[in-house]
């Protein structure tokens with residue numbers, strides 16, 4: 001039934017997705033996208049609320065029978081990337097495009113809203129539809145939580161259409177799926193002097209350069225070899241003039257991990273290496289910022305097994321695909337940490353041509369992924385609520 005309805009609403013989802021693709025909006029500025037979502041929900045008679053300080057929409061489909069509550073998530077934002085392809089639905093906003101497939105997520109969740117409304121009689125509980133703003137910018141799930149919107153939700157499902165997976169295949173593996181990611185800043189303090197008299201100064205650039213090199217040994221020499229970790233210095237700001245010794249250097253970095261304990265261990269390792277390296281050059285190092293970003297996305301064995309059962313029954317067992325974990329971050333991890341849930345990748349790659357990577361100007365998805373995503377959202381919600389009602 002779900003598959004038949006997903007097919008029926010497929011043209012509707014394609015139209016919506018192409019409209020959104022032509023009119024992309026950046027993170028936290030999804031005003032028209034959010035309005036389109038609200039208009040479609042209103043037409044369906046689905047009540048919704050706006051999450052304060054964002055354009056995020058939380059809608060509620062009340063099933064005919066009582067039961068638990070599941071939330072389905074679609075992110076809505078586009079990226080500051082110029083679209084380079086010449087598809088008929090090319091972005092009409094110069095320098096902005098849906099290069100991650102979030103247009104597809106929004107359209108597919110609205111498709112699922114139609115399917116679930118048609119099947120409301122079969123629902124043993126409540127389905128929340130969370131249209132999220134600002135995902136590429138750290139997301140708004142933490143705001144939704146602070147404002148009490150996650151209260152009463154028992155489980156959540158997040159789906160990302162993924163171009164590296166061929167369309168028709170779906171990855172629902174247990175364990176780490178996406179990395180946790182933290183930010184940090186080091187301030188290296190030296191002493192300014194004329195470039196011709198380094199003996200009178202303390203060169204913050206030389207100390208910072210050594211620190212950058214030594215930090216590389218955290219992953220290669222300090223972590224257990226089978227532990228996945230990543231330490232990247234993405235920005236170095238130092239110096240004022242070619243003929244002056246720099247008195248200060250600022251290093252900005254990014255840390256990634258699957259094991260959340262590393263989030264606490266990284267700063268200790270970084271400070272030990274940075275402070276001692278700086279001291280070797282008579283300079284000083286201080287960590288002036290360490291922010292825990294989003295945690296890792298981890299599927300439990302039980303949730304992944306349940307998801308695989310739903311997918312196998314819906315599309316056949318052969319559709320399951322093994323995608324290795326990604327080092328990208330995803331704030332849906334916060335939702336999963338708070339209420340428990342599952343994260344799934346639905347293939348969006350073209351069968352007969354190469355697919356561009358996510359966040360690339362040529363990015364596009366095979367639109368059959370919309371039908372599959374909507375069907376999976378709806379079927380997973382129905383099956384989860386039924387399983388809980390037993």
Ligand SMILES: [Zn+2]
Pocket residue numbers: 099100136358359
């Ligand atoms: Zn993205």
Ligand SMILES: [Zn+2]
Pocket residue numbers: 100101102160
């Ligand atoms: Zn994305």
